[in-house]
Amino acid sequence: MRVTVVGDVLLDVDINGTASRLSPDAPVPVVDVAEVRRRAGGAGLVATLLARDGHDVTLVTALSDDDSASYLDAALATVSVLAGAPLAATPTKTRVRIGTHQMVRFDEGCAPVPTPDCTGAMAAAIESAEVIVVADYGRGITSNADVRAALTAAASRVPVVWDPHPSGSTPVEGAAAVTPNLAEALAFAKPSGTHPLRKAAEEAGEVLLEQWNCGAVLVTIGEDGAVLVDGSSAEHVPAPPARVEDPCGAGDRLAGSLAVYLSLGLDLPRAAARAVADASEFLGNGGAASLQGVGGKPAADQPESKAGSSRGAENNAPRGNRHDGIQLARRVRAAGGTVVATGGCFDLLHAGHARTLAAARSMGDCLVVCLNSDDSVRRLKGDPRPIVSQEDRAELLLTLQCVDAVVIFDEDTPEASIESIRPHLWVKGGDYQPGDLPEARLVESWGGKCVTVPFHPARSTSGLAEALAKVG
CATH class of the missing domain: 3.40.1190.20 (Ribokinase)
Structure with a gap:
């Protein structure tokens, strides 16, 4: 709106x-x-x-x-x-x-x-x-x-x-x-x-x-x-x-x-x-x-933001990004629905990702994915990651029927995006314990919950990357 x-x-x-x-x-x-x-x-x-x-x-x-x-x-x-x-x-x-x-x-x-x-x-x-x-x-x-x-x-x-x-x-x-x-x-x-x-x-x-x-x-x-x-x-x-x-x-x-x-x-x-x-x-x-x-x-x-200052200009451009996922979450909440969100790098999309995302979507009325930007992935994983650009990763996620929207964030952690989305449920893979998630306290502050879904250890981005390297 x-x-x-x-x-x-x-x-x-x-x-x-x-x-x-x-x-x-x-x-x-x-x-x-x-x-x-x-x-x-x-x-x-x-x-x-x-x-x-x-x-x-x-x-x-x-x-x-x-x-x-x-x-x-x-x-x-x-x-x-x-x-x-x-x-x-x-x-x-x-x-x-x-x-x-x-x-x-x-x-x-x-x-x-x-x-x-x-x-x-x-x-x-x-x-x-x-x-x-x-x-x-x-x-x-x-x-x-x-x-x-x-x-x-x-x-x-x-x-x-x-x-x-x-x-x-x-x-x-x-x-x-x-x-x-x-x-x-x-x-x-x-x-x-x-x-x-x-x-x-x-x-x-x-x-x-x-x-x-x-x-x-x-x-x-x-x-x-x-x-x-x-x-x-x-x-x-x-x-x-x-x-x-x-x-x-x-x-x-x-x-x-x-x-x-x-x-x-x-x-x-x-x-x-x-x-x-x-x-x-x-x-x-x-x-x-x-x-x-x-x-x-x-x-x-400090260094000026990418959008620059908008004070006193006739052609002011918005500072910061407004994401459809945040607006979608707002509409679903207003209609009394349940907002589900999850996050990750999703560098090479594989079956484990698809199963986790489908399980997350089944818990509510919309699923918003918080996606690490290229810079964020690089800081977390080191070079040469990411293998796939943030634009392509977002596009691939949106081809999945279970994903309703994608929000890209530049920080190392998704807390700022989570606070904007304010999901009822924050979902991660079963290799995490809900209480150990750093986002748990934030999500619980507005009455939300952190939950986990089954983890598929045989399927991972690192394993897939190693297999592709051997093929190359």
Whole structure:
């Protein structure tokens, strides 16, 4: 699905460590830093989550040209970024955590800035989208007249879900849904009295529905879920129970999911229920803090990616690859099916491979193969491997009726691809023990399982290669 995310990007920095003593200078804990993670926040988080779900995501935003923006370049590698001219410093939110507890947050560069530019490519990305998420964090992109005109026109064609901000712009008329949290809704609606939680959300939602002339207002109320107001009724949407240690990113997850479900044809109540459930699951799994971050030097100090930078260019090419296998997995999950995935080099396809793949496919509704790229195989196996190029290996795999899609990865291990596919079952040959697989913890983190199928020791790529060498 082609999703365009419009909004303001922040840099979120997590400083994680432990504390076992107080400072001699003041009665404050001394934090021994274990790791520093940097990730895209705001609209960048929405785009990252949707790309991880398998969608073809374009981010329309404004970026600076400082070191923090260089980290954002790396964090948004799976997203096509279209940005206006560089503005002020990148807004950065730094959280210091001891264990899972947030101790303090520092905000930098969050002062108001001039309205960003809108390039032709940015407007075209809005016009061509199948669904749009607006993540307004008050940095001005949604106040640009050309952006607003494109969003208004798009709202008559496709679902537009708007996540508002107290310092941001008014949602365009015709948006399918607006998703403020209760504090934001009360700030916008300015009710005259005080009411219990749900009643306050309902009354604020009714005011905002008329004020914004949108299809619905979904007011989130923390662990109690949300209240959906659509003009005909106000409905409480309960949240599944979840152990929440950090609510960061819940609104971003909810807005992105709601937009996708509406685009898939679900009505508002069902789409809202699923979006609230997705947000609860996201928080239960650790929320934004659990996402893989970018460390080391800024991207500006590292070799440029093959796709290059897309900032400020009219002919922006997507950065990273969107694979049909990831989108297929998303569609199968949305339909309630079982996604199965496996991985390997598959250098010389033989009967053992075919039996393993057929067994894996029999366990679910689709089979996605994570295939080591040529560079990955070379690092793992040494020269002269691979014998067969990645393009030919992928083509051969796809000739098998049991293989539905192939995702090629460049890393030594397939974890990044697995996280994008999020299979219910990760399958390997019986020469492995499920609990010993390095991918086991990752797959189990979303409730999936690692399983093995019978291993055929007499059939191997190495043996076949040796036999071919003798023939030659």
